[in-house]
Amino acid sequence: MISTRNLPYLAALAIFLLAYAACVLQFPNMLSTRVLGNLLTDNAFLGIAAVGMTFVILSGGIDLSIGSVIAFTSVFVAVMVGSAGVNPLIAFAAVLAISTSFGAVMGLMIRFLGIPPFVVTLAGMFLARGAAYLISTQSVPISHPVIDAIQGFYFRFPGGGRLTAMAMLMLLVFVVGASVAGRTRFGANVYAVGGNPQSAELMGVPVGRTTVGIYALSGFLSGLSGIAYTLYTSSGYSLATVGVELDAIAAVVIGGTLLTGGAGLVAGTFVGVLIQGLIQTYIVFDGTLSSWWTKIVIGLLLFTFIVLQRGIVWYSDRRLAEGRLKEA
Amino acid sequence: MNKALAALTVAFSACLASGVSAQSLTVGFSQIGSESGWRAAETTVTKQEAEKRGIDLKFADAQQKQENQIKAIRGFIAQGVDAILVAPVVATGWEAVLKEAKEEEIPVILLDRQIEAPEDLYLTAVTSDQVHEGKVAGEWLVKDVGDKECNVVELQGTTGSSPAINRKKGFEEAIAGHDNIKITRSQTGDFTRTKGKEVMESFIKAEGGEQDICAVYAHNDDMAVGAIQAIKEAGLKPGSEIKIVSIDAVPDIFKAMADGEANATVELTPNMAGPAFDALEAYLNDKKEPPKWIQTESKLYTAADDPMKVYESKKDLGY
Numbered sequence: 144m145i146s147t148r149n150l151p152y153l154a155a156l157a158i159f160l161l162a163y164a165a166c167v168l169q170f171p172n173m174l175s176t177r178v179l180g181n182l183l184t185d186n187a188f189l190g191i192a193a194v195g196m197t198f199v200i201l202s203g204g205i206d207l208s209i210g211s212v213i214a215f216t217s218v219f220v221a222v223m224v225g226s227a228g229v230n231p232l233i234a235f236a237a238v239l240a241i242s243t244s245f246g247a248v249m250g251l252m253i254r255f256l257g258i259p260p261f262v263v264t265l266a267g268m269f270l271a272r273g274a275a276y277l278i279s280t281q282s283v284p285i286s287h288p289v290i291d292a293i294q295g296f297y298f299r300f301p302g303g304g305r306l307t308a309m310a311m312l313m314l315l316v317f318v319v320g321a322s323v324a325g326r327t328r329f330g331a332n333v334y335a336v337g338g339n340p341q342s343a344e345l346m347g348v349p350v351g352r353t354t355v356g357i358y359a360l361s362g363f364l365s366g367l368s369g370i371a372y373t374l375y376t377s378s379g380y381s382l383a384t385v386g387v388e389l390d391a392i393a394a395v396v397i398g399g400t401l402l403t404g405g406a407g408l409v410a411g412t413f414v415g416v417l418i419q420g421l422i423q424t425y426i427v428f429d430g431t432l433s434s435w436w437t438k439i440v441i442g443l444l445l446f447t448f449i450v451l452q453r454g455i456v457w458y459s460d461r462r463l464a465e466g467r468l469k470e471a
Numbered sequence: 472m473n474k475a476l477a478a479l480t481v482a483f484s485a486c487l488a489s490g491v492s493a494q495s496l497t498v499g500f501s502q503i504g505s506e507s508g509w510r511a512a513e514t515t516v517t518k519q520e521a522e523k524r525g526i527d528l529k530f531a532d533a534q535q536k537q538e539n540q541i542k543a544i545r546g547f548i549a550q551g552v553d554a555i556l557v558a559p560v561v562a563t564g565w566e567a568v569l570k571e572a573k574e575e576e577i578p579v580i581l582l583d584r585q586i587e588a589p590e591d592l593y594l595t596a597v598t599s600d601q602v603h604e605g606k607v608a609g610e611w612l613v614k615d616v617g618d619k620e621c622n623v624v625e626l627q628g629t630t631g632s633s634p635a636i637n638r639k640k641g642f643e644e645a646i647a648g649h650d651n652i653k654i655t656r657s658q659t660g661d662f663t664r665t666k667g668k669e670v671m672e673s674f675i676k677a678e679g680g681e682q683d684i685c686a687v688y689a690h691n692d693d694m695a696v697g698a699i700q701a702i703k704e705a706g707l708k709p710g711s712e713i714k715i716v717s718i719d720a721v722p723d724i725f726k727a728m729a730d731g732e733a734n735a736t737v738e739l740t741p742n743m744a745g746p747a748f749d750a751l752e753a754y755l756n757d758k759k760e761p762p763k764w765i766q767t768e769s770k771l772y773t774a775a776d777d778p779m780k781v782y783e784s785k786k787d788l789g790y
Contacts, residue, residue, distance in 0.1 A: 170550075177549040185542045284563035284587055294567050303575075376537055376564030383537060423539075427546030430499070430529025434539070 148459075151399030151452055152411040158444075159418050166421065170428045176304025178424060183310035186420040188213065188372040189390055190313040190413065194320040195364030196391040197412045198357050201324070203337040203404025204260035206361045208249065208267035209368070210387035212242050214380070215275040216369025221283035221379025224290070231289045239366045245271070246362015250355035260358075268388070275381035282380035285373065294374055309371045316364065321409040333357060337404025394419060397444050401452055418444065496755070499529040499547030500556040500744075501540045508721060509741060511789035513558070513583065517744035524748055537561055541568050548575055554594075554751050556744065558582040569593060578754060582743040585764075595750055595761040597743045601634050604769045605641025605690075607737045608716050611771055612686055613649050615714065615734070621685040624674045625657035626667050626698060628690035635659070638690045638718060655683070660694040667697030675705045686714035692724040692736055699732050710734055720772055721790050725782035728774050738770040741788065 167174040192209045199206045216238050223234040245267065252263045297305040324330040332353040335343040344350050373379060398415030400407025422440050426432045498521065505511045514530070521528035529552065531543035537560050547555050548571055555577055559565060562585065569592040572579050581596035612623070625642070628635030639657075646652045656674055660667040667689060678684050687702075687709075689695035695717035702709040709715055710732040717724060720738035727733040750761035772781060 172550055175549060178546075181542075181545045181549055185538075185545060188538075282561040282563045372538070375567075376541065377566060378561070378563035380537070380561055380563070385536075423542055424546050424549075427499075427529065427531050427543050428550055430527075430531070434532040434534060 148406050148455070149399070149408070150455055151448055152408050152414070153399075154451060155397055155399050155411055155414045155418065155448070159414050159421065162418070162421055166425050166428070170425075173424065173428060176300035176302040178304070180300060180304035180306055180310065182417060182420045182424065183313065184305070184307045184375075185423075186416050187307075187309035187313040188368045188375060188384075189387060189394065189419070190416045191316045191364055191371055192368035192387060193391040193394040193412045193416055194316050194409060195361035195368075196388070197320065197395050197398075197400055197407065197409050198324065198333055199260070199361050200392070200395050200400050200402060201337045201404055201407055202333050202354065202357050203340070204253065204354075204357065205264060205392070206246075206249075206267075206358065206365075207261065207264040207388050208245075208271055209361070209365045209391055210384045210389075211268045211271035211275065212245065212362065212365035213369040213372050213384045213387060214382070215271045215278075216242060216366050217373040217376070217383060218275045218278045218283065218379035218381050220370065220373045221285050222278050224287050225283050225285045225379075231285075231287050235370050238369065239363060242366030242369070243359050243363040246365070247355055247359035249362070250358030253358065254351045254354040272381070278381070279379070280381055282378050284378045286377070290374065290377060294377065309374055312367070312371060316367070317409060317413050324409050329353065329356060334405060337401075337406075339405070390419060393441050393445055397441070397448055399448070399452075401456070402449065495525050495527055496553045496751075497527045497529065497550075498554045498556060498748075498751070499531070499543070499550070499552045501531050501533060501543040501547070501558070503533055503540075503558050503560045504535040505532065505789075506535060508790035509719065509739065512741035512785075513743060515788045516741045517556070517582075520742065520744045520748055524752070526748065533560060535560060537564060541565075544568050544572065544579075548572055548577060551575075552577060553755065555579045556582055556747055558743075559584050559586050562587045566592065578751065580747045580751060582747060590763050594754060595747075595763055595765055597747045597750075597765045597767060599739050599767045599769060601637035602641040602644070603766070604718050604737050604739065605638035605643075606645045607641075607769050607771050608638075608688060608718055608735070609642040609645025611735045611737075611773070612688070612714070612716055613646060613652065616652065616685070618651060619685075621652045622655040622678075622683055623652060623686045623688050624671075624678070624684055625654050626660040626670055626687065626689040626694040627657060628659065628662045628694075630659045632662075635662075635690055642688055654688075660689070660697065662691050662693060664693045664697040667694030668701045669697075670694075671698035671701035672705070675701065675707070684713050686716065689715070689717040692717045692719040692721045695733060695736075696723055696727060699727055703732075720770075720781075720785075722782050722785040722788075725772070725778040725785065728772070728778035729782065731774065735771060735773045738768075738772060740767050740770070743767060 196206060219238050220234045223229040224231050249263050249267050252258055253260050293308050297307040299305055332348045335348045336350055336353050340350055394415035395412050396402055397418055398411030400411060422437050426434055426436055500517055502514055518528060533539035540560060544555055565586050566588050569579055573592055578594040580594050583598055585596055658670050660670045687698050689698060695715050699709040702713055707713060715733040716735045718737045720736045724733055724736045746765050753759040
């Protein structure tokens, strides 16, 4: 069961549990349903976007447009609902259609024009951010019975914690994402494209369709993440969520997905998101540390995990070579 | 054995008792970031004010991001703090998290900026009155020039920003009815030193020097410092030939005042936390509801207020 490929994921899980235990030792209050509920709710939008990013990175690509698409979504929904008086559910459907086709177009350019994902999604990042500014440069408040109802909906844990609608949405996205990656043909194709696109093509994997599908999925989940963010702040603001794509990449890599693609787990990304949330929670509980420590710790974790992954790749390559030597 | 148990019980209950009787408050403070010198000074002063009162302050810097502020507020609630201070980065999107705080009966006080939310979600807001700041500056000038003719040039803040609009309005209110004082030129200097200097240079060229410019009104001290340089480079004497009045009271303007190159400044105090803590203690101890808006004092400083001493007291606050 424990293969070397899963080692980074298990390491991340162990780090999370150990770190959480250490936090609880120092602040017993941190072992409460409230903190757990907060971890899920506060990181819901990041988690949803990070699932999309997991697929992109598994395929060996990158999507830098996520943060901007989230901001665009929130401004778009806020203006539609807040100023134009559209029903939120219609606005959600419209914005998901926009963000999904936005992702699909980026996928098409990556596949059929042969432009690196980094460049295409960088352009997408500027485009989406610019579009958000175009709609409104001010923070637009939303107030609508449907939005209030979704916001006010939660299950109360014993101890005062809340499982909010946003947290449930994130958990659902993770479960669906994990089964798509692990149990469907599309998921298998994503791993194949990320492992080696040439051999995938030779094996008959529809690389073009898969690539477009991956970026469309990432666009869809960015839109969904934007909806979660809109619910989270009940407003839209074009300056919001700058750099969320980088947090998502960090969550994916800390969760054990290989940055070069082909190996990793959606469940690992969940752990990666929780680790980031835990660091922030610890800093708030401590109350004297500079919040920039979040970045420093995440930077150190990233270095550690990249080195760990490199080591594992090197180790399994050597074992493969040894095996071949024995055969010869 | 029994004795040991008894001793333990006593020690334990003593522990509990001391935890209750020590009236020290724990207050969480969610700050926007440290984007300007004033903001950094506000953070420093808040920490000082908390220490003075024996308040345990939990500080969280949001790095200009609302999501970080919401996370921090939720974290404070989970921790069970006694109160929360927030300097909100934007005006919208606070209702859900403030409702959570209200359900836990944790009072929230807004610092420095107002928000768009029902008033019952926060205890009070401590901010300055920007119109009043402009008014204080204008009233000083009215008193200082008396009946003499005085042409004023105005260095506005960033176009469309609320301090620029309000500080202009307040100044105009103060000089209304004093026909000897006229604003002859008014342009934006974007709140910066360089722009302030550039705009002042063009004013001097256009107006032909001290005969036609009697005073400069700058919406912040940084632009005033730029204007002082421009005036000096034109061979004129700032502070005497051309009077300088501005707003904010940052340390550098006191240096200029000590050198006789600036005349007056109106303080935008970085001490928003002091009045906030006072209101909070009154609320928690005596159940006294504060008003929904606590206006900070807009104090006028002139050369008569020992500018060097003020400079010394302000220079280490992080401006």
